[in-house]
Structures are given as structure tokens and as C-alpha cells.
Amino acid sequence: MSTIVLIGASRGIGLELARQYAAAGDRVIATARDDAGAERLQQAGVHQILRVDVAKPASVSGLAWQLDGEAVDVAVYVAGVGHRADATSPPTQNDFDHVMHTNVLGAMQVIPQVAPLVEAGRNGQGGVFGFVSSGLGNITQAADSDWWLYRVSKAALNMAVASARHSYPRAAMVCLDPGWVRTDMGGPSAPLSAEDSAAALRRNLTQITLSSSGQFVHRDGVAYDTW
Ligand SMILES: NC(=O)c1ccc[n+]([C@@H]2O[C@H](COP(=O)([O-])OP(=O)(O)OC[C@H]3O[C@@H](n4cnc5c(N)ncnc54)[C@H](OP(=O)(O)O)[C@@H]3O)[C@@H](O)[C@H]2O)c1
Numbered sequence: 316m317s318t319i320v321l322i323g324a325s326r327g328i329g330l331e332l333a334r335q336y337a338a339a340g341d342r343v344i345a346t347a348r349d350d351a352g353a354e355r356l357q358q359a360g361v362h363q364i365l366r367v368d369v370a371k372p373a374s375v376s377g378l379a380w381q382l383d384g385e386a387v388d389v390a391v392y393v394a395g396v397g398h399r400a401d402a403t404s405p406p407t408q409n410d411f412d413h414v415m416h417t418n419v420l421g422a423m424q425v426i427p428q429v430a431p432l433v434e435a436g437r438n439g440q441g442g443v444f445g446f447v448s449s450g451l452g453n454i455t456q457a458a459d460s461d462w463w464l465y466r467v468s469k470a471a472l473n474m475a476v477a478s479a480r481h482s483y484p485r486a487a488m489v490c491l492d493p494g495w496v497r498t499d500m501g502g503p504s505a506p507l508s509a510e511d512s513a514a515a516l517r518r519n520l521t522q523i524t525l526s527s528s529g530q531f532v533h534r535d536g537v538a539y540d541t542w
Contacts, residue, residue, distance in 0.1 A: 318436070320387050321345040322425055323369060323394020324361075325352025327498030328447065331513035332391060334359040339517075344382070346394075369394045369421025370413070379428035386435040388442040389520050391491075392422050395447060397500045402460035410464060418468035419475060422446055426479050434485040441485035443523045445516070446476050448490040448531065455541040473531055473542055480529045487523050490531040491516055492539070 319336045323329050325347035337343045337360030346367040347353045353364045365381050368374040369392075396417045398410055406414075429444065436442025451462050452469025460466075473490050480488035496512045497505040515534040522536055531539040 317341045317388035318385055319343045320382065320385070320390040320429060320432075322367065322390070322392045322429075323421075325349070325355055327393075327500060328493055328496055328509050328512055328516075329391070329393035330355055330359060331509040332393065332516065333361050335510075335513050335517055336389075337361055344385070369425065370416040372420070372424050375421065375424040375428065378425065379432070382429070382432055385432050386439075386442075387429065387432040388436040389445070390429050390433050390442065391445045391447065391516075391520070392425055393447045394418075394421055395449075395500070397462065398464040399462055400464065402463045406464045414464050414468050415471070418465075419471045422472055423475050423479075426475070426483075430479070430483040430486050430488070433488075434483055436486075441487065441525060443520050444483075444486050444488045445491045445520055445523075446472060446489070447493055447516075448472050448476075450492045452490075453531070453539060453542060470542075477529050477531075477542075484528075485525070487525050487528040489523055489527055489529070491519070492531070492533050494534050 319341050321329050321333055324333045324345035333343055333345045343361045344363040345356050345361045346365045348368050356364045398414050433442040433444045449469045451466045452473055476488050476490050493512045494507045495505040496507045519536040
């Protein structure tokens with residue numbers, strides 16, 4: 316039985332990861348922001364539900380205390396918000412803050428609290444810390460400016476992880492591309508179900524070792540060769 320921590324798991328890919336890990340018999344600790352999200356996590360079989368709003372540093376600051384010295388085998392930062400507008404208009408200050416605080420600041424607040432617990436995972440060999448990023452954050456493969464602000468946030472998240480892993484050498488820290496997935500964010504036209512994306516991510520996370528730390532990987536485990 317592994318100990319799994321999922322941050323931002325009340326809907327979509329995160330909720331599906333919670334459901335699958337719990338069904339596989341793992342001990343799942345997951346976060347939600349409100350009662351409805353906590354209720355969904357309870358239905359999914361999650362063992363411990365924490366209340367965390369990643370966009371609010373005061374809310375994140377209690378995370379290490381709530382996790383109380385757990386050795387974490389797999390942690391996944393799933394929380395994220397989208398923004399579709401392209402580069403023909405500037406983002407408003409509010410939109411910028413909302414997207415960047417959730418997708419980047421939240422991860423940067425969470426890392427120092429959770430990464431040491433991941434280093435203690437897998438019986439002291441070091442666990443895996445995944446961050447759900449997006450192919451839209453790949454700078455060299457940017458084909459248009461759709462989702463401009465979102466792209467910027469995921470590219471920044473990728474750098475946050477690629478650099479932070481040097482401070483936590485016993486945790487395998489990777490960015491994950493879940494594919495285009497049918498969730499509230501991905502919309503109904505997306506080709507992948509949340510079930511299939513989460514199942515692929517779980518398989519991939521099992522195979523990740525320290526030698527992969529700092530990589531940006533597709534859901535099936537194949538690493539991007541550009542960022
Ligand atoms: N769907 C896709 O095609 C796709 C593709 C590439 C990457 N991704 C990434 O995959 C991740 C999950 O997305 P999804 O498709 O599952 O979207 P989703 O269904 O909209 O779920 C987003 C999740 O993030 C949580 N969240 C948002 N803001 C938060 C905050 N301030 N604090 C804590 N949790 C917060 C939401 O919680 P609430 O219920 O409280 O709002 C929800 O659980 C995101 O990082 C997204 O960028 C998705």
C-alpha cells in the first residue's frame with residue numbers, strides 16, 4: 316500500500332486519480348476547496364481530505380502540519396485553471412493573478428512543504444512528485460497564441476519544477492502532460508476520458524525513478540525532448 320497525496324483533486328483528472336488510487340488499495344490523502352469537492356472525494360474512497368486553496372498562501376501554509384510527517388510515495392499537484400484568450404488582448408490584472416497564483420504560485424508554495432515528505436517516501440528511497448502541466452506550456456512547440464496566459468503559466472510551472480528538483484535530490488520531480496481530456500477544463504470534444512488519462516498517469520508515475528527527475532513527460536511516460 317502506497318501513500319498518495321493529491322493536491323486539487325475535487326474534480327476532473329484529480330478526482331479520477333483519487334478514485335483509482337483508492338480502488339487499488341492505496342492510502343489517499345487529497346485536497347478540496349469546498350464541501351461539494353470534499354463530498355466527491357469521500358465518495359471516491361479517499362482516506363483523508365484536507366482543505367487547501369492553492370491560490371492563497373495562508374491556506375497552503377498549513378499543509379506540512381496537516382500531513383504531519385507522512386512519508387509520501389507519490390504526490391501530484393493537479394490544481395489548475397484555464398484561460399482561453401489569445402495574444403490579441405492583454406490579460407486583465409485579475410485574470411493574470413488568478414491563473415498565475417493557481418498554476419504557479421500554488422505549486423511554489425506547495426513544493427517546500429511536500430517535497431521533503433516525498434523524499435522520505437518509498438521506504439526512504441525517495442518518492443515521486445508529479446505536477447500536472449500541459450503541452451500548451453511547451454515553448455518550442457507553441458503553434459499559436461490561443462490560451463496565451465495559460466501557456467505562460469504552465470511554462471513557468473515547468474521551470475519551477477525543473478529548478479526546484481535540485482533542492483530535493485531524493486524526490487523524482489516531473490512535469491506531466493495528461494493529454495487533452497474531457498473535463499470541465501478540457502470540454503466535451505476532448506478525445507481522452509479522465510479515466511484513461513488518470514490510468515496512464517498512474518502507470519507512468521509507478522515507473523518514474525530518480526533518473527527521470529526534472530523531465531517533462533507525456534502521460535505514457537515518454538519524455539518531451541524540448542520544453
Ligand atoms: N483537461 C485537459 O485537457 C488538460 C490538458 C492539459 C493539462 N490539464 C491540467 O490538468 C489539471 C487538472 O485539470 P482538469 O482538466 O481536471 O480540470 P478541472 O476539471 O477544471 O479541475 C481543476 C481542479 O483544480 C482545482 N483547483 C482550481 N483552482 C484551485 C485552487 N485555487 N486551489 C485548489 N484547487 C484548485 C479544482 O478545484 P475546485 O473544484 O475547488 O474548483 C479542480 O479540482 C490542471 O492543472 C490542468 O491545467 C488539463
